[in-house]
Amino acid sequence: MCQGLYAGSDIWLSYWTSKEELKIVLKTSNNTLDDFYSQELPAPPSLSTASDNTTYVSDILPEDEYLEEHFFNLGIYAAIVLCLIVSSMIRTIHFFLICNKASIALHDTMFGRLLRAPCRFFDTNPVGRILNRFSKDMGSMDELLPPAFFDVLTVRTLN
Numbered sequence: 001m002c003q004g005l006y007a008g009s010d011i012w013l014s015y016w017t018s019k020e021e022l023k024i025v026l027k028t029s030n031n032t033l034d035d036f037y038s039q040e041l042p043a044p045p046s047l048s049t050a051s052d053n054t055t056y057v058s059d060i061l062p063e064d065e066y067l068e069e070h071f072f073n074l075g076i077y078a079a080i081v082l083c084l085i086v087s088s089m090i091r092t093i094h095f096f097l098i099c100n101k102a103s104i105a106l107h108d109t110m111f112g113r114l115l116r117a118p119c120r121f122f123d124t125n126p127v128g129r130i131l132n133r134f135s136k137d138m139g140s141m142d143e144l145l146p147p148a149f150f151d152v153l154t155v156r157t158l159n
Helices: 002-029 034-039 062-115 118-126 129-143 145-158
Strands: none
Touching: 002 062, 062 129, 062 145, 129 145
């Protein structure tokens, strides 16, 4: 869903800018839409021959019409981005809670198995080695596995 909203925001921004460029070109050249699509695009001016021929959108379109459509397009883009932010936060918090539950369950299982180990295990392994191994395994599960799992889920949803 987040990837879809991200692509949707790019598509909307592309549509919006194309529409604005088309309006500016049509107003400055007094052509119709059919004339616009049949003509070739002019070459961009070089820096040495550039003059101050700046045309502002406010010079071309009536102020009320321009602002109304501008704020409508901006509102749609803002809504898409807001939905993207909210859905990303929900996905991230949900993923954090799942990883937290899994880590607690893994810790409880490992600790339970360690407590039920026979006495011979504690005679042959020093307490420091057991503690280091336990904390290293838990650290790996807490720090390395969630980002890798998150990447797998992200790639999986794209396919």
